[in-house]
Amino acid sequence: MPRLTNLPNIISIARLLLVPLAVWLIVSGLYPAAFWLFMIAGVSDAVDGFFARLFDAQTPLGSYIDPLADKMLLVGVYVTLGLQGLLPDWLVILVVFRDLLIIGGALLLYAMSDQSLSMAPLWVSKINTVAQLALAAIVLARAALFFDDGGALEILIYLVAVTTFVSGMGYLGRWIRGMAVDV
Numbered sequence: 001m002p003r004l005t006n007l008p009n010i011i012s013i014a015r016l017l018l019v020p021l022a023v024w025l026i027v028s029g030l031y032p033a034a035f036w037l038f039m040i041a042g043v044s045d046a047v048d049g050f051f052a053r054l055f056d057a058q059t060p061l062g063s064y065i066d067p068l069a070d071k072m073l074l075v076g077v078y079v080t081l082g083l084q085g086l087l088p089d090w091l092v093i094l095v096v097f098r099d100l101l102i103i104g105g106a107l108l109l110y111a112m113s114d115q116s117l118s119m120a121p122l123w124v125s126k127i128n129t130v131a132q133l134a135l136a137a138i139v140l141a142r143a144a145l146f147f148d149d150g151g152a153l154e155i156l157i158y159l160v161a162v163t164t165f166v167s168g169m170g171y172l173g174r175w176i177r178g179m180a181v182d183v
Contacts, residue, residue: 006057009065011048015041016069019076026080031144038140041073042133067121070129071099077136086139091161095132098168105175113179122170128163135160 018041025034048066052058075096082092121129135156141147 006052006059006062007055008048008052008057009059009062011044011051012062012065012069015044015048016065016072019069019072022073023076023080026077026084026140031140035137035140035144038073038077038136042137045070045133071103074129074132074136075099077140078132081136081139086143087135088157091157094161094164098164101168102171105171109175109178122167122174124163124170125167128160128167131156131160131163 018037022034022037022041025031025037045066048062052062078087078092078095081087082089135153138147138149138153138156142149142153
């Protein structure tokens with residue numbers, strides 16, 4: 001039976017439950033509140049991992065809900081920022097497609113092989129997640145606090161695009177090798 005009551009899992013579930021509120025705040029134009037909520041959600045991602053390691057509280061459930069909460073938060077915020085005209089459409093499409101590729105590919109590999117469903121991220125995906133979080137934070141900070149990013153926004157847009165593409169191709173390669181498909 002999965003342990004819902006350990007602290008890291010509770011933090012991940014809370015982050016998951018913040019997603020609709022973050023989306024609503026952005027849609028409503030309440031950018032300062034959206035910015036601070038997004039910052040809390042981002043910090044909670046680091047905190048749950050820290051507590052999981054510190055208290056040896058890593059669980060199979062946590063290995064699924066933590067990345068699910070991250071994906072839901074980032075996809076929800078990216079789609080909403082794109083619809084608000086604050087992120088380029090092409091980048092939103094790339095980010096969402098990569099996440100659908102990751103989820104769909106993992107499920108396909110699980111369904112078509114005897115391999116277990118693994119949520120182990122690639123190193124480039126960790127860089128991608130940090131870049132996506134930083135980009136969303138800067139976009140929200142600019143909208144909320146009239147923050148001057150000093151040109152970081154453009155750099156982060158292309159960093160997110162490159163790491164998203166490389167990460168997506170890395171997962172695709174992993175699944176092709178996992179299914180032993182001749183390409």
